[in-house]
Structure formats: C-alpha cells, structure tokens
Amino acid sequence: MLESLFTPQTVAVIGASRTPGKVGYEIVANLVNGGFRGQIVPVNPAAAEIVVQPSGQRAAETPGAQPVRLKCCKDLPSYGAKIDLSVIAVPSKAVKAAVADSINAGAQTVVVITAGFKETGPEGAEAETELAALCAGRGVRLMGPNCLGVINTHHHLNASFAKRMPGRGGIAVISQSGALAAAILDWAAGRQLGLASLLSIGNKADLNETDFLRALADDKHTNVIACYLENITSGDEFVKVAEQVATVKPVLVLKVGTTQAGAKAASSHTGSLAGADIAYGAAFKRAGVVRAETFEALFDYASALAMQPLPKGNNVAIVTNAGGPGIMAADAVEDTGMKVAALTPRIAEVLKTKLPAAASVGNPIDVLGDADAARYALALDAAQDDPAVDTIIVILTPQAMTYPVETAQALAKCARGEKPILVTFMGGVDVEPGRRELARANLPDYPSPERAVAALKAMCDYAAWRRRPPRIVARFPVNRRRAERIIARHLRAGIYQVGEVKAKEILRAYDFDVPAGQLASSADQAVEIAQLVGFPVAMKISSPDILHKSDVGGVKLNLSNAEQVRDAYELMMLRIGRRAPEARLDGAYVERMCARGREIILGMTRDPQFGPMLMFGLGGIFVEVMKDVAFYLAPITAEEAMQMLMGTKSYALLKGARGQTGVDLNAIAGGLQRISQLVTDFPQIAEMDINPFIVGEAGQSSVAADARITLAKGSHS
C-alpha cells in the first residue's frame, strides 16, 4: 500500500528553487543528498537548472563530492513522462493547479508541503476540502497539506525539507507536528538512532495516522511505529487497525492535549467522569497501543522495542559496577510492579566462583567499581543463562578502572538476542564513546536507571498484551425484541430519557436480575402489587417530568405491610401534587426491597470518537471522591471485564479484605458484559447507568436496584 509514497521511482518537486534555505531548494537537495536512486523532476517556470551542493550524509560519506546539476521543467506537462510522487511547495494559491498537474502526470500520491489551509481559518479549510476532493475524485492519495514531507531511509528517499536524513533503522515515526518531526530528526542524529521512515502528516486532509499504520504493518523494514498525535481522525477505525497492527509490531503513541478534558472528571455520572483523555486511554488499552506520557518516553520505549526481543516475563536482573545506581534500578523495578529476580542458586554459585570475593552475587549483581569488560560479560552471561531472569539491565558508571567502549563491545558480543538487555551508561563525556558503541550494536542505552526501567516496563506490558488469550466476546441469550420495542416506542414519542421502570424492563430483557415490581395507579393496586411481590417493598414515583425522585418526596423504602403501602401511596400523591403540580404522573412503582450487598455503579457512555465505553466503580464516595473508576471500550470479553475490576483500588474490597467475605466478582463482570451486549445491539443508547447494582456474596443474587438510560437525540428506531 502507498508504494508511490514509500518507494516511488519518479518524484516531481513542484516549486523547486535555486536558492538554498528556501523550502523548494531544500526538498530537491534532500532528495539528491539523501541518495535517491530514482528520477527527480524539479519544476520551476523560471529556472533552467538547479545546482545542489553536497551536504549532510553525502558530504560526510563522500568527501570531495561534486555539486549535482538537475535540469528543471517549466511545468509538469512539459516533462512528458509519468511520475509516481509529487511534492508540492508552491504558494498556497497555486497548490490546486499543481495538484491537478500532478494527477494528470500520473502521480499516485501528492504531498502538499505548503501551509495556509485549514489551520488559517474557514477559507483555508474550504481550499483544503477542494484539494482532498480533487484527489479523491481521481483515486489519488493526498498527504498534508502543511507538512514536512516524507522520509523512507530504506528507499534512500528524503522528500522533505527537514535538515537531516536519519540513518537506517527500524522505527517509523508518524508526526502530526512538522516542528516536532524536525526535533526528532535532530535528536536522533545526536543519539545515532536510525529510523525506517518519518511521515509528517500535517493537516490530514486525506491520509491520516490510520492509513499510515495500515501501510506500515506490512513494511518489512519497520519493526516499531512511534506516533505523535494531537487528535485522531477516526477513532473507531484507528482502534481496529491499531489492534491488528499491534498484534504484529509495537505501536507507540504520544497523545498530547490531555488535560483540559481530564480535569472535568468531577461527578459520579458516567458521562462526566469519562473525559476525552480517558476515552483515548481506553482505546489505546484495547488496541494494545503502548502509550508514552512524555516526549522522552516515546523514544525511550521505541528504542527498546526496536532493538531488543520481547520479554517472556517481568523478572529483572540488574548488573552494575556501583551500588547506588543498582539501588535506583531496584527501586524503580519494584515501583513499576516488576520483580527484582531471585537468581537461581546454581547460577549464583557460578558467579561467586568467577567474580572477586567482594562482588555481590545477589541481585543487583555488583561487579564492583574496578570491573573490566570481561567481568561485565561474565555477569551478563550468567543473567542470560539464568531461567529465573526474563530481562536484564546493565549499569555502568565511569570509575577509575572503567572502559566504556570495551565494555559496550563486550556486552554486544555477549548479547544473545533472547532476553531484552537495556543499558545505562551514566555520565557524560567519558561514557559517550561507549554509548556510540551501544547504539551501533542495537543495545538501547538510557541516561539513568529509572528511564531504562520505564522502557522495560513498557516492553513487559506490551509483551503481556501480545500473549493475551484470543478475545472471545460472549453473546448471552437475551430478549432483544423486547428491548427494541421499548426503545422504539420512546424514540417515536421523542422521549430520550428512559425512566427507571422502562430502563429496568430493558435490563430484565437482557437477563439482569431486577427486583420484582409493577406500576400502580391507585392505592389499592399498590397494595395488590406489594402482596404479589412480597413485603417489604419500595415505592417510587414514576413520571417523565421528575428526574430527582427523592427531592420531591417520591421515594419510600422498607414498607412492610398493606397499611404502610396504602399510606405511602396517598401521601406521595398528595405531596407531589403540591410540589410538582405540573408533572405528568404514570403512578408509583412498587417493587420488592433489594437484599443487602455492596453497591456498585455500572455504566456506559458513548464517546464521539471511540464509541461505547463501559464504566465500573464502587458506589457513592468511591466514585465521587476517590475517582476510583475503570473504563473499557465495548464490546468486552469476560477477561477484560475482570481486568476492569482489578484495575481499581476497590478490587481489594470486592475480593474480600481484612477477614470480610468478598462479593460475587463474576456477577459484576457478567453485568458489564451484558451492558456491553446491550449498547452494542442498540447504538441508539447514548448513555446508561445502573446505580446501584447491588452485589451479594458469591452464590447470592445481584440486582440492578436503579437504572437510567439516555437515548441519543436524532437516533432512529
């Protein structure tokens, strides 16, 4: 896919310039100096030829390289032959014509570098839409506008105005910010980090992150995809594609613009608890996307994943020539929830005989301050031999007898590629040559133990996701027709708030236990129903106009005989008649009181980007004050529902803390799965809460004690 973009044979540059420093010159120069082996077609109505001075890689690798002279075309039609890729850097007003010319010349992909479109306002947005339509109409893909361009190191292609061409490597970078892409290239040059490709996606008029994920999935040179994103164009599709790609190779995302929404998580209501950032988090978790919280983390993680094999578990061995940094690493390992491995006694014995007497053969393995390269190799060998060790962190501090270069070489020689090895050469000037050796040998190196451990943790989490069991979403036998009828009736009547009575009917249709109950329209009927369902009962006013029933005296609990029911009914009608004289009354809902148990909130809110998002939390203050809630995208599997529970602090309580019996965890997980099925069956449901869902001990029944469903305005039955 997108061959014309990744591996073009003929590249036109419309707006090519003779003046170094101008974007139109830099693109041509980058193509030449990046070593592009195909045809370059500079287009400039005023220039006969462009002279490209050797620079960058070409200047460095070929001392004495000569300037390259390229003949210019007056316009693209005059070129007369077919092109694959067109890179456009003309003023914004001339872009449309350039795109049309490109399409006519056979370009399969057009990269619009020029800015001044959507980002400038409505007029620019319109022009941008026109460009997209022009391309779509002819089956041509559009990258940008307002982007830095494209680099594919494995095709020697630098069709960008970036100042640097990275070396070849396994990391593909997708960046929504051109400036950040430039910073990444500069930073990668400093770290000698190779890249597979760099895709500056700009305004995303056509091609977006999801298209590139899909294209990179099959690219054999790409083993990690690192994305910087400010938004996601199509959430639903992104999740689907990212999940497929992540099954094959790691997808990392740094998503910025997270806070404003996150700060709104303030009430117990599912919808307002789930800010946009939470939706992104849920989406990434589902898709197996490795989320980086900071710019440094993005490349820390990407380097580890690109250079080293995935770990089989989370038992970490630490090899160090200094105690302090070893402690730092151990602290960090424990903090992240990984384990400082207990070395196998046999291995520890071997180490003991081979290392100096003062060395510590515990973990961290302290090879002592005077450790030479051979001693490091010995310890690394032992850690690789040890079946109790899954991953290895090697730390070096520059001491009197330390040889960073030799040590790096020894580590490289000794590394077997079976267990991930992450290295920390602490310091600056003295260790720098060693760092370069590590980079050459594909051993990821970090400036501090904490950052190495964070990268390891990201690897372990991703590896665990890769090992996950196949996702099987259970389908429960339900009475879908019945729910459908209730929803349809509401929508036809233009009622979007489904009240407790009908919401419970829907839940019952989806096999939730709901307290037995019926709607009464007279005191006599209320008594009859109470006798039918059995005492004690609860009575709640039923009216489409009353949202907060308790506030108007519309709730009575624990009514234990006929007299109390009759009294309650009459009093309720009297009071509501006074307090809410305008309210339409359906009557009073009489239901059997729920058994006691732990109060849970189960809910769903439909994210505009990622669709239905399930929510779980312990009732009351746990959600309101502690914000101890978990979210997950629907549809959900049984394992994922259980993981939601385990993702909260409340889990300890549910499981049974301090001698108390736990509750029926499967009942909660099952409830989440049923909600998942319901909201997947009915996209008309915009939001719902079961609050409280009362869960008993295992074996006892769990009931939906109150419920609320909101339908989407404008949705159809």
Add this chain to the structure above:
Amino acid sequence: MLESLFTPQTVAVIGASRTPGKVGYEIVANLVNGGFRGQIVPVNPAAAEIVVQPSGQRAAETPGAQPVRLKCCKDLPSYGAKIDLSVIAVPSKAVKAAVADSINAGAQTVVVITAGFKETGPEGAEAETELAALCAGRGVRLMGPNCLGVINTHHHLNASFAKRMPGRGGIAVISQSGALAAAILDWAAGRQLGLASLLSIGNKADLNETDFLRALADDKHTNVIACYLENITSGDEFVKVAEQVATVKPVLVLKVGTTQAGAKAASSHTGSLAGADIAYGAAFKRAGVVRAETFEALFDYASALAMQPLPKGNNVAIVTNAGGPGIMAADAVEDTGMKVAALTPRIAEVLKTKLPAAASVGNPIDVLGDADAARYALALDAAQDDPAVDTIIVILTPQAMTYPVETAQALAKCARGEKPILVTFMGGVDVEPGRRELARANLPDYPSPERAVAALKAMCDYAAWRRRPPRIVARFPVNRRRAERIIARHLRAGIYQVGEVKAKEILRAYDFDVPAGQLASSADQAVEIAQLVGFPVAMKISSPDILHKSDVGGVKLNLSNAEQVRDAYELMMLRIGRRAPEARLDGAYVERMCARGREIILGMTRDPQFGPMLMFGLGGIFVEVMKDVAFYLAPITAEEAMQMLMGTKSYALLKGARGQTGVDLNAIAGGLQRISQLVTDFPQIAEMDINPFIVGEAGQSSVAADARITLAKGSHS
C-alpha cells in the same frame, strides 16, 4: 566550619604514587592539575619525587603546559611543618597509622579514601570505629573512609581521585556513592554545568550529610545543595539542620532504597502504614527539602534553582516556535497543578501588533516556525512585563529558519533575573551549540518540555515553602500530670499496652472529648452508670488479656434502658467466662453512645529516625483499601495539620461534597495538634491510634470513640 576541608592551605597525600592510574597518583595529579594554590605534600616512603603530567583543565587551558615535579616525603613526620588536610590512600591496614601521623602533623580534617572498612563486615566496622575514635579523641574530623574525596572548585581544590574537575558553579553535591559522584562529574562535564563542590561522604564514620549541610549553609559560593543519600545518619538532627539551611538556600535530596518498606503499607494500623520511606517523605516535607524522585530530576531541579530566581507564584507563560511542544508544556503545567497564565490583555495587544499576524498571542505564545532570535526576545520581554505571569518556559525546535545560538544569546540578553526562565531546546546536533550558549548564560535547559515543567514545579513548591508563615506550635492547657501518672503506673507494672479505658483517660487529660463512661464490676453498677451518663449506652469488656473485644462477644451497642444494660452485662460475663476462661476481667466499661458523624483515624507512630509521626485518614476502607492517608512529623502547627487534611483525597468529602454538609475540620486539626503535644510530652508513647475519632458538623462535638496507646518497651516513667 570545616575550613581545613574546604579551604586548606597545606594538603598531604599519604600513599602518593608515581604510577598514573593508581589512586595515589590521581589524587596528587588532580591537586596539581586542578590548580591548587597551596602546598601539596606527597608522602611515599619509596619515591623521591612524583612527576605530574598536565591533564584535564590545565592541559586544556594551558596548551604546552609542562609536567610538574613534586618532592615526596618519606613519611609525614619528616615533612616537619603543619598540614591542614590529610588525604589518605594507603592499604587499609596502614590507614590507622597514617591517620595518627596526620593528626600529629596538625591536620584538622582527615579524608580516608581507602576502602575495606564497614562495608566488608564486622572486622572492618571495628577498624572504622577505631579510626573515628582516634580522630574524635584529638578533635579532628574524619571524612570517609571508602570515599572519592573532596572537590571545591572555588578554592581550586580537587583532593579526589575523580577523573574530572568541574567548572565553577553554584551547586554543591553531597554523594553517599563515590561511583555516582564520578558519574555526576562526567555528566556535568557533558552539560557544561559548573559545581561549587563535590563531597563524597563514603562510610560516614564521622562527618555525615548533616555536618556538610551545616557547613555549606554559610558557604557564599554555594546556592544549591544537591544530595544523593542511601540513608540518613541522624534523622532528628538532619531535619533540624536541613530546615535551617533550606530557609537560606535550597536543599535537594535523592533518597534511594525506598521500595521494600513502602510495599509493606498494607493494614490500617498506623505503624504498619508508615514505612520508612513515608517517614523520609514526612521529614523532607517538614524540613523544606526538595525531594527528587530520580537521578535526572535531582540535577534538573538543582540547575533551575541554582541559575534562576524563585518564582512568586505558579502562573506559567509558554513561548514556543511550534504548536505540539507548546501543548506538551501546557499539559504538563496543568498536570502538576500549576496554571497556564491568562495573559494580561494589554500585553496580549502589544504582542499582537509586534508579532506576525499568524502568531498566537494566547498562551502558549506561538512565535511561529520561522521565528528568529528577535521575535523570541520580543515574546520573552512581553512575558516578563506581564504581571499575570510568574514563570516562563521557552521552547525551541530546530526548523528551517531557526537560529539556536543567536536565540540563546538573545534570550540571555533579554532575561532580567526577576522571573525564572526555563528553556527547552528540543533536538540534538543542531541545537547543541545553542545549549552551550544557554549554559554559559545560566539559563537552565531541558531536553523536553515535560522536564522543564517538572523543574519549575519543584521551584514553585520550594518557593511556597519559603513563603510559609512562621511555625507556631500551639500549646493547649492540659492535665499533663494526670497522663503522666497513668503512663508511669503502666510502666512500673510492665504493661506496655494501654487499654481503651486508660487510653481515654489520657485523652481526656489532653482535653479530647471522650464519651462519658465508667467501669462497672456488677450488673447493678452498670445500670447505675448508664443512668448517670444517659441512655443509650455502649458496653465493652475491660480486660488486659482481651485485645479483640468483639470476637469474644465483649461489645454491646445501643443499650437503651436499664433492663437491656442488665441483660447485656450478665450475658457478656457468661459468654466471656466460657470463651476466654483464663482472661483477667476488670469489669465492663459503660459509656454513652457517640453521636453520629464521620469516622476518622488519628494516630501516631514513632519513627526510629525521625521521631513521632502523626497520621490522619478517613476511617475504615479509606485507609485500608484506598491508602488515603497523610503523615507529618510532630510537633505540628495548625496550618500543617490543615495541610495534612488537604493532602488526602478524602478532604473533598470532609469539606462537604455534592451538597452534603462538611464536617468540623478544625476539630480534626485540633485533634492532631493535641496528639502532637501528647506524644512530644511523653516520649514513652511508642504508638497510638484514635480509631474512630467521630467528627460532627462544624459546631457539634467530636469524640474519641475508641483509643489504643502502646508504650515503648524499656522506656521509663
């Protein structure tokens, strides 16, 4: 203080060697090449002279510098004149004699580089104690053993075997790890970061972190003290001294070895909730110590504090030439609880007229991708002018028209030293020369926006601590004698567990409200007491042998008349006679039932290092499951007690969340202050809990419903 160590005139090196690479050579060479201006006295029985080759700074600054020939002494007595400082690098068996020689030669401080002492086992520990005693007996201070030595750049003193001599700067480094000290020096060299001094404190046989803090407080060259510590020798003294020093200049600590203890925080018991790391945290908070969680953070924070003025508030302006990194910075600012400043309209207007039309004059101030140095200066000027801005972050990404060096120079020229300015030059090779300019101009520079923001947050927190009101610990009028008598009686009887009845008497003496109640030894008496205190009452068995009263049927609540009291008493005695026939019974405690309210836990545990540590948390699962607790060192002020409350998530609930009335916060703060006074008055109290402390709404009473005090074994009345 410690002049002989920081600014000696004559330095002896015992164990000086002619062989480069040997520690005894490197120390002499470092003294020479570091430019030491006093007298160097190499001591070596076998060498007549030592030839020091120019290296490091001297080689760099004086091309063609000649080797320096130093005459050696056979031994120190043969030198015949007084020395100030002696640096010892002889084999461990010879150290004691060398120390004795040094003292005899007049050394006021002895630095023992040699390893092989406490860290090797009991024998080494004994030798180390002997060294310390030898020095102490003669009034001489001892640094080490097992250390890298001492560097004081402002005195041109490098009495260490470190490979590098840093440039002059304002940061003093105290490191408990020699290897880490070496890594720091190497790293500082790479970052062109100057240091004031480097103190490798080794095994701390005599001089420890607290001594150095004290000495550095008055050092005019030191404006920030950065410590790497694995433990603290004397917690109590450290807190006192650190608090004094932090009032004058920032003290930063990276404390490692945090996790094993932290993981133990598992039960509701104050003692077990407060792991060692929590005690360190509480101590640092009290002392105003800036805690760094990682190695990188330590120097990120130190650079900012050393180079820039303290902020007056937490309103941040962000100046950037790229949107993405601006968003990253804004996210980070909001995440840490600081504010993205709203620019003053007048300033925004000025910016609008001066910046290009496409520039954003919101905050972040986007000066656009083609911003030159002048445009950066303009934006920085505006941000400095704006009274709504307290601190400024400047971000640069290397784009086509970016001039890192010129921009750095312009920023340096424009910076007024009034508001802290932190800079992020993102990238690597291209921005590196600009970074060097920034370092020269004392503008701290960070590789990512997030790290700049984290450093800013540390500055803001420290500045807020510096602005704190004077600490006034209130003394409440209490009946100290009464508490004293109860404690003394327990200690004399060898009873260390003070039960509910007596614990409540102590609390009453410290003016806590305790439910009215008395001990009954018959049913009749129980009824009498109940009538006296008023119904309803609670009854609890009182026995030194019964810890868990409920488990044996020893608690009855809500007894509302004489008959119920009589029945309860007789039933309780019957059951306990059966279930715990061996238990000594004092009778049953009858007390008035507490009013309803929010259940709180107040407690104290005495940390072996830092003394009494107060604890606050919401009762039950909030502490047990949510670990939502706060700790603070006693004695505590009213403000600090209130800060403890505000440091928990439960605070929202206490204050009154979602329409519910809040509770009497002053009652909780007052309770903490009273416990503080009690445990400060009585060091015999090892641990205590008031669980629950029942707090009503403001104006209502709050009572200690149950209490438990543990006395320290071996403490005396």
